[in-house]
Amino acid sequence: MRKRIPNIAGAILLLFLLAFPLIYGxxxxxxxxxxxxxxxxxxILAASWSMLTGYAGQFSFGHMGFMAIGAYTTGLLCHYIxxxxxxxxxxxxxxxxxxxxxxxxxxxxxxxxxxxxCLRQAMEVWDGTxxxxxxxxxxxxxxxxxxxxxxxxxxxxxxxxxxxxxLALFTLGFSEILKAAISAEIEITRGQAGLELxxxxxxxxxxxxxxxxxxxxxxxxxxxLALLLLCLGILAWLARSKFGLFVRAxxxxxxxxxxxxxxxxxxxxxxxxxxxSMAAAAGAVQGHYVQIITPNMLFLLQMSLVVAMAVIGxxxxxxAAAIGAIFLQVMLELLRNxxxxxxxxxxxxxxxLVFFGILLMVTLRFFRNGLIAPLISHFRRSGIxxxxxxxxxxxxxxxxx
Amino acid sequence: MIHLGISNxxxxxxxxxxxxxxxxxxxxxxxxxxxGPNGAGKTTLTNILDGAIKPASGTVYLNGERIDQLPPYxxxxxxxxRTFQVTRSFRRMTVLENLYVPSLALGNAxxxxxxxxxxxxxxxFLTIEHLRNEFAMALxxxxxxxxxxxxxLMLDPDVVILDEPFAGVHPRLMDVIHAYIKRVNEEGKAIIxxxxxxxxxxSLSQRLLVLNFGDLIADGPPESVKNDPAVIxxxxxxxxxxxxx
Numbered sequence: 001m002r003k004r005i006p007n008i009a010g011a012i013l014l015l016f017l018l019a020f021p022l023i024y025g026x027x028x029x030x031x032x033x034x035x036x037x038x039x040x041x042x043x044i045l046a047a048s049w050s051m052l053t054g055y056a057g058q059f060s061f062g063h064m065g066f067m068a069i070g071a072y073t074t075g076l077l078c079h080y081i082x083x084x085x086x087x088x089x090x091x092x093x094x095x096x097x098x099x100x101x102x103x104x105x106x107x108x109x110x111x112x113x114x115x116x117x118c119l120r121q122a123m124e125v126w127d128g129t130x131x132x133x134x135x136x137x138x139x140x141x142x143x144x145x146x147x148x149x150x151x152x153x154x155x156x157x158x159x160x161x162x163x164x165x166x167l168a169l170f171t172l173g174f175s176e177i178l179k180a181a182i183s184a185e186i187e188i189t190r191g192q193a194g195l196e197l198x199x200x201x202x203x204x205x206x207x208x209x210x211x212x213x214x215x216x217x218x219x220x221x222x223x224x225l226a227l228l229l230l231c232l233g234i235l236a237w238l239a240r241s242k243f244g245l246f247v248r249a250x251x252x253x254x255x256x257x258x259x260x261x262x263x264x265x266x267x268x269x270x271x272x273x274x275x276x277s278m279a280a281a282a283g284a285v286q287g288h289y290v291q292i293i294t295p296n297m298l299f300l301l302q303m304s305l306v307v308a309m310a311v312i313g314x315x316x317x318x319x320a321a322a323i324g325a326i327f328l329q330v331m332l333e334l335l336r337n338x339x340x341x342x343x344x345x346x347x348x349x350x351x352x353l354v355f356f357g358i359l360l361m362v363t364l365r366f367f368r369n370g371l372i373a374p375l376i377s378h379f380r381r382s383g384i385x386x387x388x389x390x391x392x393x394x395x396x397x398x399x400x401x
Numbered sequence: 402m403i404h405l406g407i408s409n410x411x412x413x414x415x416x417x418x419x420x421x422x423x424x425x426x427x428x429x430x431x432x433x434x435x436x437g438p439n440g441a442g443k444t445t446l447t448n449i450l451d452g453a454i455k456p457a458s459g460t461v462y463l464n465g466e467r468i469d470q471l472p473p474y475x476x477x478x479x480x481x482x483r484t485f486q487v488t489r490s491f492r493r494m495t496v497l498e499n500l501y502v503p504s505l506a507l508g509n510a511x512x513x514x515x516x517x518x519x520x521x522x523x524x525x526f527l528t529i530e531h532l533r534n535e536f537a538m539a540l541x542x543x544x545x546x547x548x549x550x551x552x553x554l555m556l557d558p559d560v561v562i563l564d565e566p567f568a569g570v571h572p573r574l575m576d577v578i579h580a581y582i583k584r585v586n587e588e589g590k591a592i593i594x595x596x597x598x599x600x601x602x603x604s605l606s607q608r609l610l611v612l613n614f615g616d617l618i619a620d621g622p623p624e625s626v627k628n629d630p631a632v633i634x635x636x637x638x639x640x641x642x643x644x645x646x
Contacts, residue, residue, distance in 0.1 A: 242505040245494075249502050252491035258473035259451055259483055260556055261506035265472075316493070384534045391531030 002382040006375075010319070014229075021221050022208075033217035039329035040224040041286045044231050046310040046325035047318040048278035051235050054315035055244065056271040057251025059164065062155065062171030063279050064303045065178045066148045070280025071287035071297065072182065073147040074140030075195045080104045083133040088122035099133075108186055109193040137198055141284040148280020149273050156272030160265055172300075179298035194294040197287050220289045227285055228322065231278045235318045238274070247271050308360045314373020323372050332356060403429055403464065403559045403591050405450075405481075410459035410469075412445055412615075419445045421615040422459070427560065427591045432582070434606030434623070435595045438635060441612040443595050444486060447562050451483045452476035464559065478507060482558035486565045486595075488545045492538035496529065499537055499548055503556035523551045526584070528577055543574040550581050560591045567598040579605065603627070611635065 021033060049063045082102045087093055092103045104119045115121065123132065155174060159167050182189045189195055199214040200223060206212070212219050238244050246267045249257040258264050287293045296302075306325070313324015335352035338345055363371060405427035412420040419442045427433065437443050448454045450461060452473040461469040468476050482503075491499050500520040510516035524530035527547040532540060537548060546566065553561055566578050582605055586592055596602045602609070602623075609626040611619040613635040619626045626632055 242501075245498060245501055245505060248494055248498075249491050252493060253489045255453060255473070256485065256489040256491070257502065259453070259477055259485075260503040260552055261474050261477035262502065263472075263474045263506075381534070388531055388535055 002379050005379040013323070017225060021218050030217050033221050035330055035333045036326075037217070037221050037224045037289060038286075039326040040221075040228045041282050041289075042306060042309055042329050043322035043325040044224075044228050044282035045279055045306045046313065047228075047232060047235060047322040048275040048282075049306055050310045050313075050315055050318040050321035051238070051247075052271055052275040054310065054317070054321070055239065055251060056247035056268070058159075058268065058271065059168045060171040060272075061168050061300075061303055061307075062175040063276075063306060064298050065171070065175035066152055066276035066279040067283035067286075068175075068178060068182070068293070068295075068298050069151050070141075070144035070148045070283035071197075071293045072189065072195070073144035073280070074137070074284040075197045075287055075293050076188070077140045077143060078135045078137065078198055079195060080106070081135045082119060084130060086126070086130045088118055090122060091118040102132075106187040109190045134198065134202075137200060137202060137288055141281065141288070144284035144287075145277050145281040148283070149277035151280075152272040152274075152276025153269060155276070156269035159272075160268060172303075175298055175300075175303065179295045182295040182298070189295075192294060192296075194292045197291050197293065199291055200285065200288040220285075224282075224285060224289070227281060231281070232319060232322060234274075234278075239318070243267065243270070308356070310370075312360060312363050312370055314370030314376070316369050317373035317376060320370055320373035320376055324370060328356070403427065403480075403589070404462070405464075405560050405591065406460075406462040407450075408460045408462075410446070410449060410461070411457045412442075412449060412454070413457055419615050420449070420456070420459075423612070423615070423617050425610060425617060425620055427593070429591065430586055430589045431591050432586050432605060432607045433591070433593045434602040434609045435593055435612065436597070436599075436602060436609065437612035440614070441635075442615045443612055444564065446612065447483060447564055447595065450476075450562060451481060474506070477503070477556060477558065480559035481562070482553045482556045482560070483562040484546075484549045484553065484564055484566060486568075488542065488549055490537040490540070490545045490548050493536055495534050495536055496524065496540070496548055497533045500524070500551055500555045503552050507556065509557060520551075520555065523554045526554075527551050527581070543570045546570055547574065547577060547581075550578065554581075554585070558590070560593070561585055562593045562595070564595045565597070566594065567596055567601050575601070 017036075020036070024032060026032070045063060045067060049060070052058050052060055052063070080103055082104065083096065083099045084093075084102050085099055087100050088102060091105060093100045095101075102119060104117060107116045119132065123130070155171065159170055162170055183191050185191070186193070200220050201212070202214055204211055204213045204216070205219045207219060207222070246257065246262050249260075249262055250264055250267055250271075254264050283297075309325035309328050310321040312328060313322065314320030332352055335348050335355070338348045340346070367374065369377070407423060407425050410420050410423040411418075423442075423446060435443055435446070445454070449456050449469065452468065452471050452475065456469055459469070460467060463476075463479050463481055466479055468479050468481065471479065491502065494502075497517070497520055500523060501516060504510045504516055504519065510519060521530060521533070524533055527550065529540070529544055529547055529551075532544065537545060540548060550563075550566070563582070566582075567575060570578065579601070582592060582594070594602060594605065606623055608621065609619065609623045610617060611626060611629070611632050613631075618631045618635060619629045621629075
């Protein structure tokens with residue numbers, strides 16, 4: 001029974017998360033839903049990073065880079081790719097079945113150059129007679145995820161011989177280079193001005209008999225929660241399979257694992273590919289949810305936040321890492337409210353980060369596998385110590401008789 | 402019929418010529434002791450045999466397949482397994498999980514129940530079945546050595562290399578290790594034992610190989626090797642500064 005307590009607690013938490021947007025009715029509904037959606041986003045990043053680092057021992061500081069690859073892939077595709085039944089004659093275009101696949105020319109960020117947009121010019125000439133189709137958001141997200149997987153595969157191949165600090169530095173360098181490239185290519189990515197994305201559901205969506213507009217919070221809430229559950233499901237399946245066993249062996253001692261027949265190259269590359277594709281999927285969905293992406297999403301502080309969430313939840317348990325991420329995201333937002341003690345106003349917008357830092361340091365010092373993972377482990381492994389001791393007592397009794 | 406053929410094996414680390422044209426063959430289920438003073442090249446030879454490092458020149462064939470250029474996991478799959486001088490268990494994995502790794506890597510269990518049954522048989526033989534769900538890091542040094550030997554039973558290779566299997570082991574566990582070696586040998590496997598425990602190695606081995614500064618200076622039955630002047634010279638030294646155990 002004790003072993004099932006984590007499952008029961010998980011089921012209750014899941015039911016709560018499913019029902020929450022339907023039962024919460026306060027005026028700050030949109031704000032609270034936004035916190036939760038962002039919490040789910042960080043939970044996907046923390047859980048996938050936990051698989052990469054906690055299970056496989058590949059300490060990567062580039063996870064936000066893969067997230068950004070997902071976001072920018074769908075962002076750029078939605079921004080530049082269109083389908084038209086008529087050729088523009090001035091854009092780069094190719095026949096695509098009975099349509100034309102049009103790639104719009106990059107025009108940078110200044111409003112005076114908007115007239116240089118080739119598709120805009122063509123549409124002015126067409127005067128509404130030709131219907132141009134935008135890139136479907138779902139296709140953008142799928143392609144963003146695949147691009148993240150490809151980048152993860154390539155980085156995984158490049159870091160095969162790197163371990164510990166060298167791996168962390170390599171991946172940090174990768175993320176910084178990506179940020180610099182996105183910032184520099186203003187013509188294409190719009191740099192620090194940010195790239196606008198269409199909403200997750202551009203035409204809105206009908207759920208439970210109600211129509212929800214493109215900016216409503218409920219559809220993205222369930223979308224991000226569904227993506228989180230999908231990722232956790234895949235990670236759970238992987239963790240229970242020989243994949244999970246092999247990547248943990250890789251973490252413990254890759255030379256010993258290889259000597260026992262484990263193809264360490266394959267599993268190292270696979271774990272990078274899978275976890276990076278999850279980060280990219282989260283980035284793509286989050287990009288369409290917030291509708292603007294900037295290179296600031298690659299700040300080291302963002303990566304540190306994901307690391308801290310996973311560490312506080314429990315690095316070697318992806319469910320604990322995900323719960324830790326949601327909990328910390330909610331707490332960090334709710335602690336924003338300043339208060340007054342003895343006439344002195346405590347500015348919590350700053351102090352909450354101090355508390356967060358102290359919590360991280362205490363966790364690292366006293367709870368190596370986080371605050372939530374040991375609880376799960378306590379119930380899951382109940383009875384094992386008694387089993388060992390009982391056998392020892394039998395042996396001792398037998399020896400004495 | 403098991404055949405391991407090592408031919409003209411050379412290895413250098415910088416200016417240090419660690420192996421100088423080592424040649425020997427293993428035919429069938431032989432029980433071989435490999436000895437030599439520190440720095441003789443025993444571990445380097447083992448690392449070359451298991452694919453961890455590549456030789457400068459020379460070849461290694463296992464059952465007709467050339468293995469000296471293969472990565473370690475392919476060498477393991479070809480039929481050569483080893484333990485390490487310093488025990489390398491997967492410390493934050495349970496004892497059972499440690500045993501599952503080689504079996505699943507080779508796919509030599511048809512189902513989960515068969516895998517568990519096989520692992521439990523191994524643990525019972527090694528007298529640590531009560532520790533099956535404990536993390537490996539909770540085991541004593543000797544028990545971790547047994548666990549490493551258990552992983553080899555799950556790998557089920559044709560040639561087994563045991564690097565210092567008796568070092569730092571309690572006498573009761575030593576009996577278990579002796580029984581293990583006899584069982585594996587009776588199952589038709591070739592075993593190469595590297596050890597500084599001369600009593601054990603002389604009592605167990607059918608054939609002794611002696612390495613000294615990268616040269617194979619003796620190869621034969623233990624009794625003749627024991628009295629070989631070159632071996633005595635290597636162990637005792639002309640100035641008496643190396644003392645055999």
